[in-house]
Amino acid sequence: MSRIVISVQLRWSDMDAYAHVNNVEMLRLLEEARIEAFWRHPAPPADGGWPTAVLDAGPGAQTTTLVASQEIEYVRPLGYRRSPVAITLWIGHLGGASIDVCYEVTDQDEGTGQPVEVYARARTTLVLVDATTGAPRRITPDERAAWLPYLDEPVRIRRRNDRDR
Template sequence: MSTHSFGTAETPTGSPDAPLFVASLGVRWRDLDAFNHVNNSNYLTYLEEARLQWLSHVPGPWFDEHAMPVMAASQVNYRRPIAWPAQLQVQLFCERMGNTSMTLAHRVIDAERTDTLYCDGNVVMVWMDPTTGKPVPLPEAIRRAVE
């Protein structure tokens, strides 16, 4: 599988068979904690990296001086510890699309043993005007990217 793939609008939301985007990431030695597995805070870093990789592949402008995404909420369900060394796949799915926000579901799995689920959950991204702090409509590029 390539490191990036895109689904279609006909795909059921949150379907593990057709992610919106897949990022491949390696576990770093520095990600480990005293229990010799990935510290829970690093899961959020992996999810952030996957979102940024996805956004960098969205054709068209998805931010400007009046519309930038911020994370409004996150839910991470830790299913099993990640040991080093490991290669991960972070799968992103569009769970919900609103007027000013979108909910991206995620799954972190082992790249070699894809039936090994490390975590799942979702994040809510809101597009805001940084000068006013107010929500703004989702950019058309984002809407097209999830169709």
């Protein structure tokens, strides 16, 4: 199983009156990482980008995605700093027309690149939708092949997992 680690730069405006990243802004950070990891870029980056970036996100795209649900567990406050946060992503469920994207928001050890100090864990369920009909559409074989190596156990969110027992 592989995971994707995306660095996302914080903005000064992400911080709230309590001197930590606001809960709404935390969801924006997750969205930025998700788009980087799963949406095809019009001009691929020099490194080629992620092999998971197979959804067309440009104007006139034939597929849109809808957020069906999101759940986030805040582990500790994330204060503003100039260094980016590391957002680790993987697929917790690969369905017929939907995927669960799982996340951990962490610092990254500069020497090893490994995640340290978890700030939040989250899950987003995305439904793939045909842009013409507005109906959910099946995940294509190419999308499934690109995402399957990143399929792993769903993120463990304390309250949800405790409730499911």
